Amino acid sequence: MLFFVFIFFVGNSVGQSYRKTDSGIRLSLPEMEVDLQFYTSGIVRVCKSPKSIQYHPESFSVVKTPEKVSFQVMEKDSIITLKSDRMDVYVNLKTGKVGFMNSDGHNLLSETDYGTQFTPVKYDKVSTCLVRQSFRLDSCEAIYGLGQHQAGKMNQRNQALLLRQENTEIAIPFFQSTKGYGLFWDNTAYTLFTDNDTETAFESYAGECVDYYFINGGNADNVIRGMRELTGQVPMNALWTYGFWQSRERYQSQEELVDVVKKYRELQVPLDGIIQDWQYWGTDQAFWNAIAFNNPKFSNPQKMVDEVHGLNAHIAISIWPSFGTKTNLYKTFQEKGMLLSLKGWPDSALPYDPFNPEARAIYWKAIKENMYSIGIDGWWLDATEPELNVKDYYAMKQNTYAGPYQKVANAFPIASVGGVYENQRKLSSDKRVFILTRSAFAGQQRYGATSWSGDVKSSWDVLHKQISAGLNFSACGIPYWNTDIGGFASCNFYPEGVNDLSYRELYVRWNQFGAFTPMMRSHGTCSPREIYQFGEKGTWAFDAIKKYIDLRYKMLPYIYSTAWQVSRYGDTFMRALFMDFPQDTIVHDLNNQYLFGRSLLVVPVTRPMYVGKDKTVNLKNIQTTDVYLPSGINWFDFWTGEQLLGGQKIAKETPIDIMPIYVKAGSILPLGPEVQYAEEKSWDTLEIRVYPGADGNFVLYEDEFDNYNYEKGLYSTIAFHWDNTQKTLTIGERKGDFPGMLKKRNFRIVLVDNQHGAGDNLMKKADRSVSYTGKECRIKLLD
Known part of the structure; x- marks a missing residue:
């Protein structure tokens, strides 16, 4: 129930006072208290609260503590300014407005005058506030982030968006700007984000204070580095996780699951992971998510796991946060008061309280004893929103270990995922934790989890929207993301599934997109998705699918080295084009292209071309896809080797097995062997x-591929540098060492030009072949 609104402001006639703290200042204004804290010279925390509360909550996201930062405090004309070597932060004593400037005096962002509001509300017996803060953005700046959403928007301006964890929607109250700053609104309640001609605002439905972090990065990469410095760095995933994954809803028996892996091996189609979805626990909803193999069709799970491992593959399994009434975990959590009275799906199941450390330990104990102990390799933590039937705050009367659910709702995924990661890390460092999950919150990257876009439908429009969904999610600093290749639900648009040639075309194009996301995974319902369901070798769909799975494996040295850049240097896999080309305003709202790593421009095909409405297939009438090549650099067509000028729009021919891929001039691209x-x-x-066409660098990274010894320095790097003027490739001295490291190797050097070094097949003849033993060498190449 709404009572009244406080709008805080200060007049000239009212005195103000402030005191300097170790990391900033604390201001006492007539109606509120303001804390400004430098966490680094480029990161500032802003807290505002009514004097009667003076409450600064602990964060589910932020793990950093303030550094010792040198700063000055200046006061002039009712403005107090804090100056570090990276930025200026000012407070208007009349209006309470806080603003941020570069050290050279250029404005980055400011609050609006009188823009802080606390509105007391009551949910059942919980008294709290609607907490609102408004800001003023420049009319021409673009912003990105806010999590994962399905509207197809790239630039997140001009909208009202409710940030609430749901299936297909991931809520992260963070955005970054083309002006080179980021803003993290640290509130875990459902939050309304609005942007219009007069203001940009966050309004959280529960809270006691305004609490946000301003990150002055100067560019997008440094903003993400700042966000990860605040909320945690990204651990390395195992090499095998970057291979191809097959899944479906669901494998009916352990024999069926193992047979899928066998079939891939027989067909010589690469595969590294397979996932068992739900009901391995049985079909009775009362035993929902027992985290045990109660289904008689999974009578010997150890044998299933051993057979998968014997085929040189890995297995992950679906685990939910909610439990049926007859499961042992339901009974245990109920006895201990650790169930949340939040109805979801199925309706009779209830979720555990992941905010309770004892509950997290019990949850992990079941996973460890029933799954980890038999060698299951990864955890598909489904529905970590969690999936709820009731989303009305006034109806949510549940209290959690961390307080009323209204205040912590959006943090459910980071609490649950974090418990699994941390408990497995305590158990062993010999095997990297792998988690696939449907939801996320700011900081979840520190658990190495991969999020996916949820139960999206199978359609061309939805495929197109996945691009901007993944790019904005990645712009929040969480690098691991993917989609169900083919879309989860094919029933509505393609009731015949793989038997419908139109669906085969959609799947082929989605598979091409999936090859250039951090995790390549096929999954869905209504129709099976294994490659052999789409035809035999020699048929157009089968061959096109296999082509991109094969290409994915050849790119593993590039992908794994990029993963190291992500973990060690704060890099990003899926790079919205504003990150690398901020001055090219054409890319600011381009929602169908991105960079995969630093070198590859990817343009997924998101419309049908070759299967007509009458289900006839015409592969000979070649269609084209529009591509924009960002300005400031030249580009190479990956498929032909043709060099093209940046800053132009082209029409690329896209037969069924070609997705436009362009490589930046100056790139050094390592390709590995053909493998299964x-x-x-x-x-x-x-x-x-x-x-x-330009100077370039690449660092080849290697380690033991599946343990945490790299954290102890057991890894190696080899730096490559291309001097375009001298036409010389320098392969630097190998740095580092680890058990099993290759002491000798052969680098086959290919200087790319038109029809040379092009396409997905390895070159039969290299321009130069170098026997490398770890010492620096220089190779002169000619155009």
């Missing part, structure tokens, strides 16, 4: 493609 699984062959022979 990620670790089948060592990287003793790599093709190194050099794309001339």
